[in-house]
Amino acid sequence: MDKILIIDDEASICSSLSFALEDEFIVTATTDPKKGIQYVKDEEFHLCLLDLKIGNVNGIHVLEELKGIQNDLIVIMITAYGTISTSVEALQNGAYSYITKPINIDELFSTIKQALHYRKLNNQVHYLSNELEKKYRYEEIIAKSNEMDQVFSLIDKVKDVDTNVLITGESGTGKELVARAIHFSGKRKTEHIEVLNCGAIPEQLLESELFGHEKGAFTGAISSKEGKFQLSQNGTIFLDEIGDMPLSLQVKLLRVLQLKEVTPLGSNKPIKLNVRLLAATNKDLLDAVRKGEFREDLYFRLNVVEIHLPPLRKRKEDLNVLIYHFIDKMNKELQKQIKGLTPKAEARLLAYNYPGNIRELSNVIESAIVISEGPYIDIADLPPPLREFDVKTPSATTGIGAYLGLPLKTLEKEFIIETLKYNNNHKKNTAEMLGISERSLRDKLKQYKQE
Template sequence: MEKILIIDDEAAICSSLTFALEDKYAVKSTTDPLQAVMWAKEERFDLCLLDLKIGNVSGIEILMELKGIQEDLIVIIMTAYGTIASSIEAIKKGAYSYLTKPLNKEGLYSIVEQALKFQKLNRQVEYLSQELEKKYNYKGIIGKSPLMKNVFTLIEKLKDVETNVVISGESGTGKELVARAIHFSGKRKKEPFVAVNCAAIPENLLESELFGFKKGAFTGAAGDQMGKFQYANNGTIFLDEVGDMPMALQAKLLRVLQLKQVTPLGSNHPIELNIRVIAATNKDLKKAVEAESFRQDLYFRLNVVEISIPPLREKPQDLPLLFQHFIQSYNKELNKKIKGLSEEAQNCLLQYHYPGNIRELANILEYAMLMTEEPYIQLGNLPLELQKKSSAVFAYNQNPVDSLVGLTLDEMEKLLIEATLKKNEGQRKKTAQMLGISERGLRNKISKYKIDK
């Protein structure tokens, strides 16, 4: 049975409302707002009927206090005809609706029933959202697409073995998250996980950063320093962007991996290592080997197993889950209460191709949540560049010729290819024929424009 709290400074109204509702609901009523707040702290109510003015106390203040105690409490404001404007202000502060006095019994029953149904639906949505988050969240990695399920399967197979792993993928796809999932779900999880970005450290410092040095090893070496390999001993070292490592240092890294020992700069005493190496790259290492910018022997030493992380544009099924995940995450971080995306905002985000992948999506949603004070993110809250792209797609669909004015040739070509693919239900051969180009040419343009088809 749902529980209803009634707060009104007229005892007669409290009594009449209690009498009207107690056959169907568990009802508590009081003329004292402080008593009501105390009850709300002690037990959970489903709905509150709250007078807009309780003696000298503002109903809006009580509303905000009650919502602070129980966020999903449904509050219906009761007000006289002359204060409807104040009731609307209360709705902006979180009230569900308002009733005008004198109260109509049928209207009361109707709005209470409607409000409780709304709350039940909201609670179900919240529960299902949490269940979906659990179901499709693997060690902090969100995804339900077949491509991501394959990644999860590989993590499970690799977590408790000593095999070296290379994680490949575009920037922003979450390569370090995968590396951390392998480490923290495996037998080394209680040991150190040390991440090194090989592209972010200057070439002349990277060697000492990795292997450490002894006092006096070079000018400025005022004392001994442990390298990252030593810090990671017994655990995992994650070499991010390993494809950017200088060739001379690649040879030294190979020796460390072969001998399973590291010698700090300026020392003659090697240190034994019990370490797992996970590397990551946004480059094609096979092509780097062919171009002689990456050592073949190091490639084979590192790349026993490769995990390829798909770009976001190749797994559109994961987008709604990621929207939900980041909104929930930023709600906590930014102290917001955003419920989701408007239809227009969601359609815009679903159409975008995300060259920066998950990192870019996270930035877009953080920006949008900073820009909105409403329960749902609107199209106008998204970055201007996304709004322009969304408007261009909409305009093209409505009036293809006029909408092309102002676009670059590349943008027009991309829209034309997307529209033709859609018309042909993704059939590339038919699309190529209609566009008057070869299938290979179409394939190259789809790759160039990162068209999700």
């Protein structure tokens, strides 16, 4: 329910308006403007009915203070002094509209509903404009490998249905980006997506972040707060690192998913939910279930469809395009003009395994661009792990003189094995580099094992 604050120096108006509105709204009323200002500091209100003259206090000054605390607060002025000048001044200082005394209740309800609808639309426009700047689209997941084609296919299948999706993969593989791609390409794209990292918040605060709380629900709860489930109403909630959620909260989350309702801490009024759930983890949840660290019933509730993101070392086809994507991106952000990589630096970047995956690659490129003084990134510009990394290629490990006098069959075997090592045992990449089919490569490897 929307929260309305009434500030008027006439107690009778406060009580009569509270009585008229309390069936449809949560109403707080006061005759003291200082208390009204404190209320807005303590908790979020959606709309305020504010008297233009509160005893000796100018309501426009109160309006300015209220808007300074909560800019999106809708304020409707109440005045018995309906002159054009005072009304215009109120509107110029951020009031949505004004009504005159004696108050017509039907007119008041109509104005309030129009104002709240305007607030919702305005917040949606602001939210979407911010999100569109981030450009969360399929195209933002930079990839050309077959492994990622399968990910794109799954995103396309689940984006318009409300099935729970579990996104798995190592840290840094882009799980949140996939969650946002699902949301912003689906039917809920005009609503909010709320993100919560279950491993980044202390256990005692996580429940409040998820489900919200009422004022006074626990020590330090000086105001009411909506949880992520309430904030994502009609939209999507993305729970990252779900495997780190304590067992005590797993039980409560399961109940929320089963009943499709949430009860804030300190309240006994459940709130019905219309929310799409996405979750992600870098852990093996089945193993956690076997160890008693994760509830089996919650696992199956979350894992209706699984989207697994392969680590960067298993999608080396994407490396080159990712590297130049990050060079272009960092050039713009850092106002640099790096043209590319020297051959030696490129060999290092393509051969490295990236335990931190795409996040690590992005950091490597950013660091190199900051350090580089020339138009091309060289080995000296790379961070220590890549500078010290021993790149072994067929031509680097052995000069051509080392092959002289060897039978052609032996030469072929050595060359294939070294190329396979260079590609970190990725057979498809190796076959493409050698110009043969994967089947031919497998046949030759079997033959070598038998020799």
